[in-house]
Amino acid sequence: xxxxxxxxxxxxxxxxxxxxxxxxxxxxxxxxxxxxxxxxxxxxxxxxxxxxxxxxxxxxxxxxxxxxxxxxxxxxxxxxxxxxxxxxxxxxxxxxxxxxxxxxxxxxxxxxxxxxxxxxxxxxxxxxxxxxxxxxxxxxxxxxxxxxxxxxxxxxxxxxxxxxxx
Amino acid sequence: xxxxxxxxxxxxxxxxxxxxxxxxxxxxxxxxxxxxxxxxxxxxxxxxxxxxxxxxxxxxxxxxxxxxxxxxxxxxxxxxxxxxxxxxxxxxxxxxxxxxxxxxxxxxxxxxxxxxxxxxxxxxxxxxxxxxxxxxxxxxxxxxxxxxxxxxxxxxxxxxxxxxxxxxxxxxxxxxxxxxxxxxxxxxxxxxxxxxxxxxxxxxxxxxxxxxxxxxxxxxxxxxxxxxxxxxxxxxxxxxxxxxxxxxxxxxxxxxxxxxxxxxxxxxxxxxxxxxxxxxxxxxxxxxxxxxxxxxxxxxxxxxxxxxxxxxxxxxxxxxxxxxxxxxxxxxxxxxxxxxxxxxxxxxxxxxxxxxxxxxxxxxxxxxxxxxxxxxxxxxxxxxxxxxxxxxxxxxxxxxxxxxxxxxxxxxxxxxxxxxxxxxxxxxxxxxxxxxxxxxxxxxxxxxxxxxxxxxxxxxxxxxxxxxxxxx
Numbered sequence: 001x002x003x004x005x006x007x008x009x010x011x012x013x014x015x016x017x018x019x020x021x022x023x024x025x026x027x028x029x030x031x032x033x034x035x036x037x038x039x040x041x042x043x044x045x046x047x048x049x050x051x052x053x054x055x056x057x058x059x060x061x062x063x064x065x066x067x068x069x070x071x072x073x074x075x076x077x078x079x080x081x082x083x084x085x086x087x088x089x090x091x092x093x094x095x096x097x098x099x100x101x102x103x104x105x106x107x108x109x110x111x112x113x114x115x116x117x118x119x120x121x122x123x124x125x126x127x128x129x130x131x132x133x134x135x136x137x138x139x140x141x142x143x144x145x146x147x148x149x150x151x152x153x154x155x156x157x158x159x160x161x162x163x164x165x166x
Numbered sequence: 167x168x169x170x171x172x173x174x175x176x177x178x179x180x181x182x183x184x185x186x187x188x189x190x191x192x193x194x195x196x197x198x199x200x201x202x203x204x205x206x207x208x209x210x211x212x213x214x215x216x217x218x219x220x221x222x223x224x225x226x227x228x229x230x231x232x233x234x235x236x237x238x239x240x241x242x243x244x245x246x247x248x249x250x251x252x253x254x255x256x257x258x259x260x261x262x263x264x265x266x267x268x269x270x271x272x273x274x275x276x277x278x279x280x281x282x283x284x285x286x287x288x289x290x291x292x293x294x295x296x297x298x299x300x301x302x303x304x305x306x307x308x309x310x311x312x313x314x315x316x317x318x319x320x321x322x323x324x325x326x327x328x329x330x331x332x333x334x335x336x337x338x339x340x341x342x343x344x345x346x347x348x349x350x351x352x353x354x355x356x357x358x359x360x361x362x363x364x365x366x367x368x369x370x371x372x373x374x375x376x377x378x379x380x381x382x383x384x385x386x387x388x389x390x391x392x393x394x395x396x397x398x399x400x401x402x403x404x405x406x407x408x409x410x411x412x413x414x415x416x417x418x419x420x421x422x423x424x425x426x427x428x429x430x431x432x433x434x435x436x437x438x439x440x441x442x443x444x445x446x447x448x449x450x451x452x453x454x455x456x457x458x459x460x461x462x463x464x465x466x467x468x469x470x471x472x473x474x475x476x477x478x479x480x481x482x483x484x485x486x487x488x489x490x491x492x493x494x495x496x497x498x499x500x501x502x503x504x505x506x507x508x509x510x511x512x513x514x515x516x517x518x519x520x521x522x523x524x525x526x527x528x529x530x531x532x533x534x535x536x537x538x539x540x541x542x543x544x545x546x547x548x549x550x551x552x553x554x555x556x557x558x559x560x561x562x563x564x565x566x567x568x569x570x571x572x573x574x575x576x577x578x579x580x581x582x583x584x585x586x587x588x589x590x591x592x593x594x595x596x597x598x599x600x601x602x603x604x605x606x607x608x609x610x611x612x613x614x615x616x617x618x619x620x621x622x623x624x625x626x627x628x629x630x631x632x633x634x635x636x637x638x
Contacts, residue, residue, distance in 0.1 A: 039340075040340070042343065042344055042350065043336060043339045043340060043344070043345075047345045067451065067453060069450075069451035072346055072348055075348060075349065076234075076348060076349025076350065077349070078233040078234065078235045078236065078349050079234050079235055079348050079349030080233075080234050080235020080236070080349075080448075081235070081447070081448060081449045081450070081451070082234040082235070082317060082347050082348060082349070082351070082352075082448055082449075082450060083234075083348055083349065084449070084450055084451050085346060085347075085450055085451065086450055086451035086452070086453065102450075102453060103321065103325075106325075107321075107322045107325045107326060107470065108318070108321040108322050108324070108325035109318060109321070109322060109455070109456075109457055110318060110450075110453040110455050111453070112453050112454075112540065114540075114568050114571075116566040116567055116568065117566075117567045117568030117569075117571075117615065118614075118615045119568060119610055119615070121538045121540070121568070121571065122538075123455070123456040123537055123538065123540065124322070124456065124457060124471070124537065125470060125471035125536055125537070126471065126536035126537055126538060126572075126582055126608075128538075128610055130610065130614075131615075136605070136610030136611070137605070137608040137609055137610050138536070138608060139471065139473070139475050139478065141475060141478075162339075162345035162346060163321065163324070163338075163342065163345060163346045163347070165324060165325055165328035165334075165335050165338040165339075166325055166328060166329070
């Protein structure tokens with residue numbers, strides 16, 4: 001019984017083991033909370049939504065569909081073109097417009113408007129949509145997402161929205 | 167003589183204080199089975215590819231600007247033809263391919279020779295994790311190319327992640343660094359690609375290699391010599407004592423010869439082909455993008471297109487989970503028994519089936535028959551082959567209304583729908599009309615799109631598609 005490792009009482013040994021593991025864990029926790037928090041924090045903020053002017057009302061004939069783009073609500077200074085989002089804008093009446101998301105409802109690839117076929121087609125996995133955005137063929141199960149549109153002071157405005165993840 | 171003595175003294179000084187000599191005894195002098203032949207070089211070859219990636223990657227990190235607005239310009243600067251930096255980028259590109267190919271080859275060898283069985287189960291499991299991390303590097307690396315293909319691949323990646331139950335959309339936002347692509351997106355992938363995943367890979371490789379020294383390189387698999395966990399340690403110890411050689415240099419020389427071949431191949435390809443071409447500059451408002459993964463993930467791109475839509479939401483998460491889980495659990499389900507491929511026909515068969523499946527899916531992924539051919543040219547007169555104005559009008563409409571994007575006529579057009587080269591022999595006028603108006607499985611209804619007069623022209627064109635065309 002002269003082994004120095006066993007001279008202390010088992011209680012003391014157990015206490016110190018738990019203390020060491022516990023304090024080590026606490027140290028790791030204290031260090032990780034701000035780090036993980038900083039990574040997640042931008043996602044917890046409520047998405048900003050602003051109206052962006054995309055085109056003067058007069059330039060688009062009724063019935064036509066064009067590609068427009070607008071900037072994110074608060075783009076980072078170094079974002080470049082990536083701060084912009086595209087949309088398919090159609091004029092359906094004098095003051096009536098529809099704005100379709102570019103993102104295919106399947107996996108988000110950019111759909112193309114084919115005017116003569118009056119269809120949206122996706123280049124990735126072959127999703128096809130009718131002109132009102134409903135699914136015509138292929139893997140998508142939902143219609144193309146739409147952005148809120150309004151007309152103010154002679155220009156068409158789109159409200160920025162989160163990327164429509166399916 | 168004096169130099170030698172000085173070196174010996176320096177080594178003695180170092181060994182006394184570091185114990186490195188004992189480490190060398192474990193690494194260099196450990197005995198390996200004599201039959202360790204050229205089949206056993208793929209692990210070190212994968213490690214060689216990793217070293218190429220680290221060295222070339224560090225160099226690239228000094229030249230690359232990880233800002234969404236600037237990255238593309240910095241890549242153009244790096245990739246100027248004829249520069250050493252473009253060769254370094256080429257090395258990083260071909261090195262990535264080499265690493266994927268060699269890791270998979272290594273894995274197949276270990277599987278076929280049953281080397282994953284007791285006591286090497288953790289070697290296999292850590293290898294599976296390392297392969298996943300390697301694919302993670304491949305995907306994040308492709309995104310750092312930050313061209314049109316890359317930004318849409320981020321969207322596709324976020325969209326897939328968003329299918330995860332409950333946390334899906336948060337995960338999608340986490341990947342993009344916000345609710346849309348933006349300035350925060352690229353720096354995430356940059357940190358993952360150059361810090362997080364490499365750190366995990368280095369840790370994983372250390373464990374993996376440590377296990378190789380701890381458990382030894384598996385002896386050649388012999389039919390009729392099954393692994394019995396209780397007795398294996400003795401059997402192996404006796405085997406390497408009598409039929410083993412020191413790793414250094416009796417086995418190491420093969421590893422180095424093959425490693426040199428890997429380096430020469432990767433550098434040679436980089437010099438000959440240079441940096442891989444960049445796509446169009448990144449711009450989420452340009453729709454002329456056809457996002458495709460690099461070749462080693464094309465098979466998965468095909469899987470995503472071919473999944474039955476009704477099951478997609480489940481399979482898109484479940485399939486990778488089952489695949490990875492199955493690979494991880496493999497050695498724990500079969501830790502003992504025969505190792506020789508001669509006695510494991512199902513193992514050999516599953517490798518062939520798996521490889522055949524991957525090749526087939528990759529070939530389909532390259533062709534992407536489900537994608538509309540936006541660039542299909544109008545049918546030439548030689549194909550239309552009719553002086554009937556109604557047929558000619560129909561042929562024009564067949565192109566302008568997008569039919570040709572998905573249907574093939576005499577080798578022109580897409581592959582999504584049925585080939586209509588001889589459709590006049592299959593469908594009556596009425597059937598063709600109904601099909602155009604109503605659509606069908608994976609075909610839109612053109613009722614509100616094509617005017618009645620145009621439909622009769624289209625049908626006239628379709629009816630003229632027969633083997634024997636009536637002379638006009």
